[in-house]
Amino acid sequence: MEDVVIIGGGVCGCSLLYALSRYKVRVTLLEKENDVGAGTSKANTGIIHAGYDPEPGTLMARYNTEGNPLMYALCESLDIPHKRTGSLVVGFDDQDRATIKDLYERGIANHVPGLKIVEYDELHEMEPHLDKEALCALYAETGGVVSPWEFATAQAEAAVQGGARVRLDTEVTAIRKAGDHFIVSAGQGEIEARFVVNATGIYADIVSRMIEPEYFAIHHKRGQYFLMDSAASYLANNVIFPCPNENGKGVLVSPTAHGNIIVGPDSERVTGDDRTNTAAGLAFVRGMAFRSVPDINFSQSIRNFSGVRADSDIGDFLVGESKHVPGFFNIAGIKSPGLTSSPAIALDMVRMLGEAGLGLEENPAFMPGRRVKRFKDMSHEERRKAVEENPLYGTIICRCETVTEGEIVDAFKRPLPPRSLDAVKRRCGTGMGRCQGGFCGPRVMEIIIRELGKLQGGPVSPDSVPLDREGMYIIAGETKTPEGEGE
Ligand SMILES: Cc1cc2nc3c(=O)[nH]c(=O)nc-3n(C[C@H](O)[C@H](O)[C@H](O)COP(=O)(O)OP(=O)(O)OC[C@H]3O[C@@H](n4cnc5c(N)ncnc54)[C@H](O)[C@@H]3O)c2cc1C
Numbered sequence: 001m002e003d004v005v006i007i008g009g010g011v012c013g014c015s016l017l018y019a020l021s022r023y024k025v026r027v028t029l030l031e032k033e034n035d036v037g038a039g040t041s042k043a044n045t046g047i048i049h050a051g052y053d054p055e056p057g058t059l060m061a062r063y064n065t066e067g068n069p070l071m072y073a074l075c076e077s078l079d080i081p082h083k084r085t086g087s088l089v090v091g092f093d094d095q096d097r098a099t100i101k102d103l104y105e106r107g108i109a110n111h112v113p114g115l116k117i118v119e120y121d122e123l124h125e126m127e128p129h130l131d132k133e134a135l136c137a138l139y140a141e142t143g144g145v146v147s148p149w150e151f152a153t154a155q156a157e158a159a160v161q162g163g164a165r166v167r168l169d170t171e172v173t174a175i176r177k178a179g180d181h182f183i184v185s186a187g188q189g190e191i192e193a194r195f196v197v198n199a200t201g202i203y204a205d206i207v208s209r210m211i212e213p214e215y216f217a218i219h220h221k222r223g224q225y226f227l228m229d230s231a232a233s234y235l236a237n238n239v240i241f242p243c244p245n246e247n248g249k250g251v252l253v254s255p256t257a258h259g260n261i262i263v264g265p266d267s268e269r270v271t272g273d274d275r276t277n278t279a280a281g282l283a284f285v286r287g288m289a290f291r292s293v294p295d296i297n298f299s300q301s302i303r304n305f306s307g308v309r310a311d312s313d314i315g316d317f318l319v320g321e322s323k324h325v326p327g328f329f330n331i332a333g334i335k336s337p338g339l340t341s342s343p344a345i346a347l348d349m350v351r352m353l354g355e356a357g358l359g360l361e362e363n364p365a366f367m368p369g370r371r372v373k374r375f376k377d378m379s380h381e382e383r384r385k386a387v388e389e390n391p392l393y394g395t396i397i398c399r400c401e402t403v404t405e406g407e408i409v410d411a412f413k414r415p416l417p418p419r420s421l422d423a424v425k426r427r428c429g430t431g432m433g434r435c436q437g438g439f440c441g442p443r444v445m446e447i448i449i450r451e452l453g454k455l456q457g458g459p460v461s462p463d464s465v466p467l468d469r470e471g472m473y474i475i476a477g478e479t480k481t482p483e484g485e486g487e
Pocket of ligand 1: 011200335
C-alpha cells in the first residue's frame with residue numbers, strides 16, 4: 001500500500017512528488033501521458049511571476065509570493081534553465097499609470113520585494129525597443145523566466161532517484177474508498193493508498209467527481225503564442241507586460257529561458273484540451289504585441305503553439321483536503337501563476353498531509369541537487385574534457401542548439417528516459433532552434449530507436465516512436481518493400 005498517490009504529472013504533481021521525496025514516504029505519481037510535464041505545464045509562458053498581480057488575501061497571492069524564491073532555489077539546485085530577467089508592466093496613459101500604482105500597492109500588500117515604478121528615461125534605457133509612447137512601468141526585480149517542462153521533469157527525476165515512483169501511460173479512471181484507504185483504478189490495474197492527491201490540471205473536476213460530489217468546475221481557456229528565433233532576442237531584456245485587463249495579464253513580449261523571444265498569449269474559452277492555433281487568435285496576439293514592441297518582425301517566428309488554462313469557478317486556487325472525503329486532496333484550478341506557485345503549493349500540501357497523519361521522517365536517500373551536462377553552455381576546456389571522456393560528445397546532432405549525441409544518450413540513463421521525439425527535445429533541447437527539428441529530427445529518431453532498444457532489450461520499430469503523445473506518429477510505415485520480398 002502506498003502512503004500517497006498523486007494523480008497528474010504536471011508541475012504541481014511533480015513539485016509535490018519531489019517535496020515528499022524528502023521524507024520516508026511511499027509515494028507514486030500516476031500520469032496518463034507518456035511523459036511528465038506533458039499537459040499545461042509544457043505549454044505556457046514560463047514566467048516566474050513576482051506576485052504583485054493576484055488579489056491580496058487569496059491563495060494565488062500567497063503561493064505566488066512564496067513560490068517565487070522557492071522557484072529560483074530549485075532551479076539552482078536541480079540545474080533547471082532559468083533567468084532572473086526582471087519584469088515590467090508598461091503604461092501608456094493616465095489610466096495605465098493608475099493601474100500601475102494599484103499593482104504596486106497590491107505587490108506591497110502581497111509582500112513582494114524589489115518593486116519600483118520607473119519613469120520614461122529609465123524605462124527606455126532598460127528597454128530600447130519599447131514603443132516610444134510608453135510613459136512609465138512597474139518594475140519587479142524578482143520576475144524571471146524558467147524552462148517550465150524541465151521544472152517538472154527535473155523534480156520528477158530527482159524524486160525517483162530519492163525512491164519515489166512514477167507510472168506513465170497510467171490513466172486514473174476510478175477512485176473508491178475501502179475502509180481507511182483508497183483504491184485507485186489506473187491503467188490495467190489498481191493501486192491502494194492512504195492518501196490521494198488530485199493534481200490533474202484541466203481535468204481536476206472530472207477526477208474529483210470520481211470520489212466527491214460535484215462542487216467545482218474547471219473552464220478551459222486557451223492561450224496562443226509565437227515563439228521567435230533567438231536572433232530576435234535583442235527585442236526584450238525584461239518580461240514586458242501591458243497593463244492587465246478583465247481577460248488577464250495581456251499579451252506579453254518576453255525573453256525565454258532558452259534565449260528566444262516569446263509573444264502571447266490571447267485568452268479564449270475552449271472545450272477540452274483544444275490546443276489548435278487559429279488565424280484570428282494569432283492576429284490578435286500580433287496586434288497587441290506591436291503596441292508594446294513595434295519592432296517585432298514576425299517573419300522571425302519559428303513556431304506557434306498554445307496552452308490551456310484550468311480556470312475554476314471558485315475564483316482562486318483550490319488546494320486542500322476534501323470536505324466530503326477525508327484523505328482525498330485537491331490541487332485544482334491552478335491557472336497562472338500556477339507554475340510559479342507550484343513549489344509553495346507542494347510544501348503546503350506536505351504540511352496538510354502531515355496534519356492528516358502522514359509520517360514525515362527524513363529520507364536519507366533524498367536528492368538535494370543534480371547537474372546536467374549541456375555542451376552548449378560549456379567552456380572550450382569543458383567541451384574538450386567531455387569529448388575525451390565520451391566521444392559521443394564530439395558529434396553534434398542538433399546544429400541550431402548545439403546538442404550532442406552524448407547528451408541525448410545520457411538522457412536515456414536518467415530516471416525517466418524519454419520515449420518520444422518531443423521528450424528528447426524537452427530534456428536536451430534538440431529541435432528547439434530555427435529549423436525546429438527539420439534537420440536533426442531523423443537523426444534523433446535513430447538514436448531513440450537504438451537507445452530504447454537497449455533499454456527494452458529488443459528491437460524497437462520506428463513507427464512505434466511518437467512525436468509526442470501516443471498516437472502522434474511521424475513514421476506511419478514503410479514506403480518501399482525491402483529488396484527481395486516482392487511487391
Ligand atoms: C497560456 C498559459 C500561460 C501561462 N503562463 C504562466 C506563467 O507564465 N507563469 C506561471 O506561473 N504560470 C503560468 N501558467 C499557468 C501554469 O502553466 C499552470 O498553472 C501549471 O502548468 C498547472 O500545472 P498542473 O500540474 O496543475 O497541470 P498540468 O500541467 O496540466 O498537469 C496535469 C497532469 O495531469 C494529467 N492527468 C489528467 N487527468 C489524468 C488522469 N485521469 N489520470 C492520470 N493523469 C491525468 C495530465 O496528463 C497532466 O499531465 C500559464 C498557463 C497557460 C495555459
